[in-house]
Amino acid sequence: MSQQTKDGVLRTLRDIIVGPTRFATIATIFELGIAAQLKTAGEEGMNAAQLAAVTATTAHNIEQLLQLAVKEGLVARSESGQYTSAGLALLDDGDLARITPWIGLVKEVCLRQVYHLTESVRSGEIVGLKELYGVEGNFYSNMLNLPSLHETWAKAMAQVTALADPWLFGRLDFPRGARVLDVAGNTGQGAVLAHRHHPDKDLHITCFDLPEKEGAALASFKEAGLEERCAFIGGDAFAAVPAGFDVITIKHFLDMWDRQNAVRILRNAHEALPAGGILYAMHLVYPEQGGGGVEEFFPAYFLGCTMAQGGPQKTAAYVAWIEEAGFTVTSVTEQDTTAFPADTIPAHSVICASKPA
Numbered sequence: 001m002s003q004q005t006k007d008g009v010l011r012t013l014r015d016i017i018v019g020p021t022r023f024a025t026i027a028t029i030f031e032l033g034i035a036a037q038l039k040t041a042g043e044e045g046m047n048a049a050q051l052a053a054v055t056a057t058t059a060h061n062i063e064q065l066l067q068l069a070v071k072e073g074l075v076a077r078s079e080s081g082q083y084t085s086a087g088l089a090l091l092d093d094g095d096l097a098r099i100t101p102w103i104g105l106v107k108e109v110c111l112r113q114v115y116h117l118t119e120s121v122r123s124g125e126i127v128g129l130k131e132l133y134g135v136e137g138n139f140y141s142n143m144l145n146l147p148s149l150h151e152t153w154a155k156a157m158a159q160v161t162a163l164a165d166p167w168l169f170g171r172l173d174f175p176r177g178a179r180v181l182d183v184a185g186n187t188g189q190g191a192v193l194a195h196r197h198h199p200d201k202d203l204h205i206t207c208f209d210l211p212e213k214e215g216a217a218l219a220s221f222k223e224a225g226l227e228e229r230c231a232f233i234g235g236d237a238f239a240a241v242p243a244g245f246d247v248i249t250i251k252h253f254l255d256m257w258d259r260q261n262a263v264r265i266l267r268n269a270h271e272a273l274p275a276g277g278i279l280y281a282m283h284l285v286y287p288e289q290g291g292g293g294v295e296e297f298f299p300a301y302f303l304g305c306t307m308a309q310g311g312p313q314k315t316a317a318y319v320a321w322i323e324e325a326g327f328t329v330t331s332v333t334e335q336d337t338t339a340f341p342a343d344t345i346p347a348h349s350v351i352c353a354s355k356p357a
Helices: 006-017 019-031 035-042 047-053 058-071 093-114 119-123 127-133 141-144 148-168 189-197 211-223 258-274 292-307 314-326
Strands: 075-077 082-085 179-185 203-211 229-232 247-251 277-282 327-335 347-353
Touching: 006 019, 019 093, 035 058, 035 082, 047 058, 047 119, 058 141, 058 203, 058 314, 075 347, 082 141, 082 277, 093 119, 093 127, 093 148, 093 211, 119 127, 119 292, 127 141, 141 148, 141 247, 141 327, 148 189, 148 347, 179 258, 189 203, 189 211, 189 229, 247 327, 258 277, 258 314, 277 314, 314 327
Parallel strands: 179 203, 179 247, 203 229, 247 277
Antiparallel strands: 075 082, 277 347, 327 347
């Protein structure tokens, strides 16, 4: 690492301090439809008065909002005052469909709650949920109580699933005919995807999650035509994990907890598996080679917006937790973040382990 200078540190702090206002300005450009209008206008562009007319604001406000977009090269402004898409013109519909749900997630789920981040860290509770929405507990257990937040969150998570799951399921080598338990399988989408990515393995997959998820899971199986190949068991992974399975998968779950709770789940999985049974664990990581926006996003997201604990770890930490629970780790694969779109925030690793004889 090159030697730091005082000015360099001050510039870093300045960029961090203005981060929320930078985000709000660019988010507003998207929400007002300015970005879409300029992409449609093409090389001809639009001036501030034209943009004001179609966005129900004023030319002055348009000019103020676009200062940052011009500075960052997202938009260009000619000497005559015509605005055109610059960097934004390089993005196709797929790029925008991937980015805009994250804008919504940060605005709706995070911005309000991170105001209370310090109090959440001190208390070990999500203070924002109580102060803003009058609910106790964590974000995920309150999905039904927070439908608008859930809807916004789900759109962004669909983008994560679309990017991560093909990579994940391509690295799971299920034995043919395996009985698989998907711990914290939510509403069964993971079970459906496992069948879709491994259609020749003759798998039988059971989704294990809180009992209230059963109806949605069974509906997912029926819609996919997998009623005979998928099942649901209601329960709590902290209490016990059902036995009678050859493989246990734990996806997007260990990273929600601190070490003590994660190891408790893993020990229950170890107890449930027979000797030689296989564990696959996928989780968020801080990549060894860096990349993505993991450090920028997830500490505040987990500690202040969703769980009041948890968050990504280095892959080596997950290996240590899995070994502490009694497993023998057989392989570790970390995502190559350079193979994903440059705006990608999450990074994952997959660990395969077995229960010794």
